[in-house]
Amino acid sequence: MRFGVFYEQQLPKPWGADDEQRLFNEALQQIEVADRVGVDYVWAAEHHFLDEYSHSSASDLLLAAAAARTSRIRIGLGIRQVIPNYNHPARTAETVSTLDLISNGRVEFGIGEGATRMELDGFEIPMAEKRAMALEAAEQIANMMVMDPYPGFSGKAFSMPCRNVLPKPAQKPHPPMWMACTNRETIRIAAQHGLGVLAFTFADMEEASHWARIYYDTIKSEECVPLGHRVNANIAMMSAFSLHEDGAVAAERAQLNFEFFSYAMAKLLRENVAPGRTRLWERFLEERRVSASHLSKAAPGAALQGSPGIGTPASFVDHVRAIEASGVDQVIFLQQAGRMQHEHICESLELFSRAVLPVFAKGRAEREARKAEELAPYIAAAMQRKKTMAPLADGEIPLVLPSKPPLPEVAASLDVQRVAAG
Numbered sequence: 001m002r003f004g005v006f007y008e009q010q011l012p013k014p015w016g017a018d019d020e021q022r023l024f025n026e027a028l029q030q031i032e033v034a035d036r037v038g039v040d041y042v043w044a045a046e047h048h049f050l051d052e053y054s055h056s057s058a059s060d061l062l063l064a065a066a067a068a069r070t071s072r073i074r075i076g077l078g079i080r081q082v083i084p085n086y087n088h089p090a091r092t093a094e095t096v097s098t099l100d101l102i103s104n105g106r107v108e109f110g111i112g113e114g115a116t117r118m119e120l121d122g123f124e125i126p127m128a129e130k131r132a133m134a135l136e137a138a139e140q141i142a143n144m145m146v147m148d149p150y151p152g153f154s155g156k157a158f159s160m161p162c163r164n165v166l167p168k169p170a171q172k173p174h175p176p177m178w179m180a181c182t183n184r185e186t187i188r189i190a191a192q193h194g195l196g197v198l199a200f201t202f203a204d205m206e207e208a209s210h211w212a213r214i215y216y217d218t219i220k221s222e223e224c225v226p227l228g229h230r231v232n233a234n235i236a237m238m239s240a241f242s243l244h245e246d247g248a249v250a251a252e253r254a255q256l257n258f259e260f261f262s263y264a265m266a267k268l269l270r271e272n273v274a275p276g277r278t279r280l281w282e283r284f285l286e287e288r289r290v291s292a293s294h295l296s297k298a299a300p301g302a303a304l305q306g307s308p309g310i311g312t313p314a315s316f317v318d319h320v321r322a323i324e325a326s327g328v329d330q331v332i333f334l335q336q337a338g339r340m341q342h343e344h345i346c347e348s349l350e351l352f353s354r355a356v357l358p359v360f361a362k363g364r365a366e367r368e369a370r371k372a373e374e375l376a377p378y379i380a381a382a383m384q385r386k387k388t389m390a391p392l393a394d395g396e397i398p399l400v401l402p403s404k405p406p407l408p409e410v411a412a413s414l415d416v417q418r419v420a421a422g
Contacts, residue, residue: 001324001360004041004076004332005034005349006238009056012260012281012339020055026342028065030335033346035070037353038361041108041236042066043078043198043332048086049118051278053264060095067103075103078198078332079112079180082137083130084158085123086114089137090165093144097169105170110178110198111138116268118275133157135193135227138177142228143389145174151392162398173229178236187211187235191218194226194382196234198332201308205326208237212327219375224382231379234329239319240309241333242340243348243356247311250348254310257338260284281338309333313355320360 007027011019031042044059044066056062063075077099082092100107113134114120120127136155144150149164169175178196181187190197197215202208212235218224219233242254264280267273308319323331333352335345 001320001328001364002040002236002330003038003352003357003360004043004074004236004330005031005039006078006332006334007042007044007056007059007062007336008047008054008261009044009062010053010261010264010337011055012052012264012284013279023055024062027062027336028069030342030345030349031066031073032069033349035073037349038357039073039333039349039352041074041076041330041332042070043076043108043110043236045078046081046086046112047114047119048081049122049275050116050268051273051276052280053268060099064099064102067099067106073106074108075099075106076108076178077110078108078178079110081114081119082111082141083113083123083125083133084137085125085133088160089141089158090144090150090160090163092137093141093165094167096141096175097145097167100169100171100175101167103170107169107171107175108178108196109175110180111195112180115182118268118273129157131189139227142174142177145169146229147389147391149392149397151389162392176230176232176234177228178232178234184211187215188218191215192223192225194219194224194228194231194233194379196232196236198236198238200238201240202237202326205322208323208326208328211235216327219382220378222381222385224378225385225387226382229386229388231382233375233379235327236330236332237323237328238332238334239323240307240337241335241348241352242310242344243313243316243351245312245351247315250311251307253341253344254337256285256288257340258310258334259288260338261334263287313351316352316356317359320356324360 009023009027011023034042042063044062045054045056046059047054048057059077060080063077067075077096080092081087082089096107096109111134113130114125120130125133136157140153144165145168149162152162153160176196178198179186179190179193181190181197181199187197187199202211215235216233219231240254240258242250244250244253260281263284267280309316320331335348
């Protein structure tokens with residue numbers, strides 16, 4: 001089992017003058033703690049225009065800063081919006097490769113497409129075409145990171161001429177690729193394309209086991225035709241995360257914040273929203289007082305005490321063991337939600353390191369080696385099924401016209417060279 005931390009950069013209103021700066025600086029401090037205490041991955045989402053829910057519109061920059069401050073934690077674009085309207089594929093290839101170089105080969109590349117009208121309509125992306133647009137772009141991004149030069153492409157969502165897309169990543173052929181899987185059926189699609197799964201929490205471990213079986217059965221089947229130039233057979237699952245030696249304290253700290261996380265996304269998906277005029281936190285508190293007034297009669301944190309991921313280290317160990325038994329490979333901590341306090345997040349990470357991580361670190365490398373050995377023939381067969389883009393021979397690489405006509409003496413020299421060459 002591996003572990004990660006996750007950032008949406010939530011910032012409920014009202015906003016103070018320095019709140020966004022504080023939000024990002026605290027995230028970087030938390031990532032430093034995660035790196036120091038042995039967390040394996042940091043994942044940062046890319047979202048646009050989602051007031052209060054996510055201020056993580058340039059997650060690549062946050063992760064670049066994180067890479068400079070850390071030494072071992074994997075740097076996860078979780079996810080990068082790959083549809084060309086958001087980010088041109090060549091720019092994504094350049095960004096992923098640059099981040100991989102400055103992190104000394106620690107990048108994980110998650111692809112996504114966006115779900116809200118606020119984002120999709122803001123970039124004029126048709127809802128019905130977003131999946132196809134994302135997969136088309138992602139395949140070409142992988143080609144751009146591998147091919148020298150990239151031969152060019154003419155597709156439905158974008159086209160570009162032959163260019164050598166630079167730099168190339170440190171990891172060869174390219175960093176591991178993942179896919180956001182908020183819809184359960186997307187897990188099968190990720191397996192069909194040889195991509196790792198970034199999934200939100202399953203309803204229960206029976207559901208997690210069901211989809212893990214589907215995923216790995218598909219990886220092993222002839223349905224798996226890799227989108228990239230490597231197969232990343234892994235499932236990562238999001239989990240709420242708030243730890244304290246006293247479970248009631250952990251729940252009290254998390255109560256409003258994790259309720260708000262789900263509330264905010266539901267409102268952004270299902271209701272009309274005026275850009276820049278949301279009042280999600282205020283409405284959340286109002287509706288909670290009306291519809292859940294019974295919670296005020298219970299002890300603080302009572303509703304979440306015992307919820308998976310929220311409680312004591314012992315309860316978290318049991319939670320992770322159940323996830324591990326289901327076939328999931330990584331637990332990603334949803335820790336920065338609502339108005340979770342920075343010091344509480346850091347305390348949870350420190351406690352995780354002392355009381356939870358040692359339980360799962362022992363023998364992990366051996367288990368992962370056995371898994372890799374078991375999957376190796378299936379992955380090799382999948383790579384044989386991949387249809388690769390044909391490289392260009394030197395004589396086939398098209399010349400690019402100069403920006404300005406050559407000077408007369410240069411033109412004359414070129415004419416002489418042409419005559420000499422016949």
